[in-house]
Amino acid sequence: MNPVIRTDNLTKGFGPLTAVDGLTLEIGKGELFGLVGPDGAGKTTTMRLLTAIMEPSSGEAWVAGHSVRTEGERIKERIGYMSQRFGLYEELTVMENITFYADLYEVPKRERPPRFERLLGFSNLTPFRDRLAGKLSGGMKQKLGLACALIHTPEILFLDEPTNGVDPVSRRDFWRILYDLLKEGITIFVSTAYLDEAERCTRVGLMHRGRILVDDTPARIKGSLGFPMVELWTGEARLAEEIVRGTDGVRSVSIYGDKLHVSLERSGIEELVAGRLKGEGIEVKGHRPILPSLEDVFIAMVEGK
Numbered sequence: 001m002n003p004v005i006r007t008d009n010l011t012k013g014f015g016p017l018t019a020v021d022g023l024t025l026e027i028g029k030g031e032l033f034g035l036v037g038p039d040g041a042g043k044t045t046t047m048r049l050l051t052a053i054m055e056p057s058s059g060e061a062w063v064a065g066h067s068v069r070t071e072g073e074r075i076k077e078r079i080g081y082m083s084q085r086f087g088l089y090e091e092l093t094v095m096e097n098i099t100f101y102a103d104l105y106e107v108p109k110r111e112r113p114p115r116f117e118r119l120l121g122f123s124n125l126t127p128f129r130d131r132l133a134g135k136l137s138g139g140m141k142q143k144l145g146l147a148c149a150l151i152h153t154p155e156i157l158f159l160d161e162p163t164n165g166v167d168p169v170s171r172r173d174f175w176r177i178l179y180d181l182l183k184e185g186i187t188i189f190v191s192t193a194y195l196d197e198a199e200r201c202t203r204v205g206l207m208h209r210g211r212i213l214v215d216d217t218p219a220r221i222k223g224s225l226g227f228p229m230v231e232l233w234t235g236e237a238r239l240a241e242e243i244v245r246g247t248d249g250v251r252s253v254s255i256y257g258d259k260l261h262v263s264l265e266r267s268g269i270e271e272l273v274a275g276r277l278k279g280e281g282i283e284v285k286g287h288r289p290i291l292p293s294l295e296d297v298f299i300a301m302v303e304g305k
């Protein structure tokens with residue numbers, strides 16, 4: 001692999017809290033890497049370290065071959081960064097926002113018309129070019145943010161929870177755009193709290209309390225659980241969850257509607273679990289072995305430790 005992002009024991013502490021804890025990672029050109037974890041896991045801090053906005057407490061990272069400690073300006077020329085509160089000017093139109101970022105990045109005037117057309121086209125914003133950014137929907141704002149982050153044709157794109165709070169249809173559109181960018185050879189580093197989005201990445205790092213618990217393709221992560229998983233449906237999922245959680249041989253439990261996903265120490269225990277629920281007067285409508293989702297693996301890793 002030819003890594004375009006490399007970190008070596010990258011660490012950032014805030015007083016007694018270690019927000020990013022000894023991160024060692026290599027990301028190759030053309031990967032779509034998803035940093036996944038709950039709020040507070042350390043995703044934003046990782047992004048800030050990699051985009052050379054924040055200094056590490058210890059360790060080092062290189063982005064496009066440049067050190068985040070000593071060559072921050074060189075890095076900023078080669079990357080696009082869309083932070084969670086990306087600076088769009090609500091009182092400016094779509095076109096004016098794009099022009100603002102073109103000025104900021106000193107995009108030569110003669111290169112602008114074709115580049116603007118392309119960015120507006122792929123983000124489906126052409127019909128809205130004269131609309132005030134403040135009047136766009138949440139999904140459209142995120143696409144405009146993306147277009148602005150791409151104005152200087154960066155090689156690596158950092159996106160911090162870009163679809164947070166965006167409706168499912170717009171999220172899907174946004175991911176389509178990311179795949180188009182990937183085809184053009186851009187490397188994408190995206191953070192998300194949505195596990196279904198993580199499934200769309202070529203590689204995923206599951207982050208918890210500043211550490212990456214596992215880093216692999218979604219398929220391999222799902223295959224790595226090493227413990228059987230069963231789905232169990234009952235009339236009273238909430239109550240059942242508490243009982244199942246306290247049962248011997250159960251590693252982790254999570255609720256999906258009226259179903260429970262249960263990770264077990266070994267197969268066969270599901271009968272005991274179902275029996276215990278019945279003993280507590282809870283109807284068990286059925287159970288079956290399932291392949292775990294990324295979410296199941298993440299929960300099993302965090303709770304099973």
Ligand SMILES: Nc1ncnc2c1ncn2[C@@H]1O[C@H](COP(=O)(O)OP(=O)(O)OP(=O)(O)O)[C@@H](O)[C@H]1O
Pocket residue numbers: 014017019037038039040041042043044045046161
């Ligand atoms: N500037 C700061 N000063 C002190 N603590 C901080 C600072 N920035 C982040 N933290 C803390 O570091 C931890 C990791 O935060 P971070 O924002 O990186 O997580 P995250 O995974 O991006 O979550 P979120 O989606 O909520 O931003 C949190 O406990 C947070 O409170």
